[in-house]
Amino acid sequence: MIDYKLLEALATVIETGGFERAGEALGLSQSAVSQRIKALEIRLGQPVLIRHPQLAPTPAGRQLLNHYQQVQLLERDLRNALPTLDAASPRMRIAINADSLATWWAGTVADLCRDEGLLLDLVIEDQDVGLKRLRDGEVAACLCASDQPIAGARCVPLGTMVYHPYATPAYIARHFPDGPTETAFRHAPAIVYGPHDQLQHRFLAQCGYHGAFPYHLCPSSEGFVRLATAGIGYGMMPRRQVAELEDAGRLASLAPSHCLEVPLYWHFWRHSGALLERLTSALGEVQLT
Amino acid sequence: MIDYKLLEALATVIETGGFERAGEALGLSQSAVSQRIKALEIRLGQPVLIRHPQLAPTPAGRQLLNHYQQVQLLERDLRNALPTLDAASPRMRIAINADSLATWWAGTVADLCRDEGLLLDLVIEDQDVGLKRLRDGEVAACLCASDQPIAGARCVPLGTMVYHPYATPAYIARHFPDGPTETAFRHAPAIVYGPHDQLQHRFLAQCGYHGAFPYHLCPSSEGFVRLATAGIGYGMMPRRQVAELEDAGRLASLAPSHCLEVPLYWHFWRHSGALLERLTSALGEVQLT
Known part of the structure; x- marks a missing residue:
């Protein structure tokens, strides 16, 4: 049997970002936390943590963390069946794209969090990267x-988010006086979420433009909308996120005949317990647009 | 003289997150990009990139990138003085706390971005971590x-953001029927931005509570507000960000006599050129509350 105190130490070091904080969270000294990590590494015969450039699990450490999380979720089901066990809630770690978190996610999972005492540990990733996690x-x-799909996991389609190229009317008048032309795209600053964000490139390709373009980088869904609303650039945003701003005339599409559909899928480990099944049921009823 | 083509290759690999994408951005083959990085490492006698677990600069690589960015900013001033030089905009990399980006930042820098053609590369960090960057x-x-202050950089105070512990009225009635008591704090799920976010702990300490408490982790300013508004938890938010929701009765403070003041400071490298000076002037006039 694995010594789960050791896995708990590893999980807490990663979650809190340091040995000292992990010690505080666990009511242990920093050196006791170090000893547990060391014991785990001796037992495993390889490192579980990378210390530099920043604290991160090794591939082996990740597998341990994943296992630890699955065990915690299963324990939670057991506690429901045996309520006299102590009632600590597990924190469920979920990778999610920023635009879902900024729009429909909270309303969909709120009842489940309240009724089940579920605590969320959300990790934001671009649509194309979360699966790697x-x-x-x-x-x-x-x-x-x-x-x-990935081996051992299930994949459930949730529907499609629809993105339009939004900017302020003043920005569109200034940078796109003749509509979405090659000249305009070459000079008008766009807003891109991050290096993995391909929406802007896909939109430009859809418009037949394949050249370079100036852009701001802004890895925040809310910041993205704020930059666009301040007239700093144009960018691909879900209609759902900016509906009020569009209806108030503060944002408009600079190419109304173009939009991008981004399908969303929910991937989760099988055999992770009843709570994850119930969360999946709740997500199955979501309306994305 | 440094070969700036090599530094450009390094900066583009980091910015785009890969050799293939960097090649696309620079109009080079992937192998030409690799050769440039290798040439840089041979010249320097040490690595500039860490390949695993993810692409990142080594400490030496970081120093090169910082130098490259400063040179770009200085070149920009030169181009203003000599407009016949080509007019490519530099991208200015700035670490910023998520709550500023979600509130006052865009409105403050919009004119400068438009008038100077400044492109932003924003990196989101908790208040306490950005300085390390x-x-x-x-x-x-x-x-x-x-x-x-750090050596070689200037530090300008910008004012103070004021945080209150917000939740929905229904959440407050359910979890804080007797106000902010020890029992309530022990059981009511909070929302915490991330491992480096100490606002929640500081608020609880201000209320005289030092025990454990359940919490969700949500590293998104907008997602944070959405979770609170959906009744999933309570958390420290700037009044400025949720003023409309508070005025509409959808969020309220669960401890109206408690708030936290977070001072904000603008740190920047000296001798980075006139554009950064002008940005600093624009920030000097901001009203944070």
Whole structure:
């Protein structure tokens, strides 16, 4: 049997970002936490943590963390069946795309969090990257744009988010006086979420433009909308997120005949217990647009 | 003289997150990009990139990137003086706390972005971590809660953001029927931004509570507000961000006599050129509350 105190130490070090904080969270000294990590590494015969450039699990450490999370979820089901066991809630680690978190996610999971005492540990990833986190064992579930199932996990389609190229009317008048032309795209600053965000490139390709373009980088869904609303750039945003701003005339599409559909899929480890099944049921009823 | 083509290759690999994408951005083959990185490492006698677990600069690579960014900013001033030089905009890399980006930032810098053609590369960090990025040479400037100056950088105070513990009225009635008591704090799920977020702990300490408490982790300013508004938890939010929700009765403070003041400081490298000076002037006029 694995010594779960050791796995708990590893999980807490990663969650809190340091040995000292982990010690505080666990009511242990920093050196006691170090000793537990060391004991785990001796037992395993390989490192579980990378110390530099920042604290992160090794691939072996990730597998341990994933296992630890699955055991915690299963324990939770057991506690429901045996309420005299102590009632600590598990925290469920989920990778999610920022735009879902900024729009429909909270309303969909609120009842379940309240009724089941579920605590969330949300990790934000671009649509195309979250799945890697699941495969690496860093999260119990992942909401992303890929429909590629991975071994041991289930994949449930949730529907489609629809993105339009929004900017302020003044920005559109200034940078796109003749509509979405090649000249305009070459000079008008766009807003891109991050290096893995391909929406802007897909939109430009759809418009027949394949050249370079200036862009701001802004890895925040809310910041993205704020930059666009301040007239700093244009970018792909879900209609659902900016509906009020569009209806108030503060944002408009600069190419109304173009939009991008991004399908979303819910991937989760099988055999992770009843709570994850119930969360999946709740997500199955969501309306994304 | 340094071969800036090599530094450009390094900066593009980091910015795009890969050799193939960097090649696309630079109009080079992937192998040409690799050769440039290798040439840089041979010249330097040490690695500039860590390949695993993910692509990141080594400490030496970071210093090169910082230098490259400063040179770009200085070149920009030169181009203003000599307009016949080509007019490519530099991208300015700035570490910023999520709550500033979600509230006042865009409105404050919009005119400068438009008038100067400035492109932003925003990196989101908790108030207490961004400064490390500046010290490591990863960013040209940093907006954070620390007033500790670092060698070679200037530090300008911008004012104070005021945080209150918000939740829905229904959540408060359910979890805090007797106000902010020890029993309530022990059981009511909070929302915490991330491992480095100490606001929740500081608020609880201010209320005289030092025990454990259940919490969700949500590293998104917008997601944070959504979770609170859906009744999933309570958390520390700037009044400025949720003023409309508070006025509409959808969020309220669960401890109206308690709030936290978070001072913000703007740190930036000296001698980085006129554009950064102008950005600093624009920030000097901001009203944070």
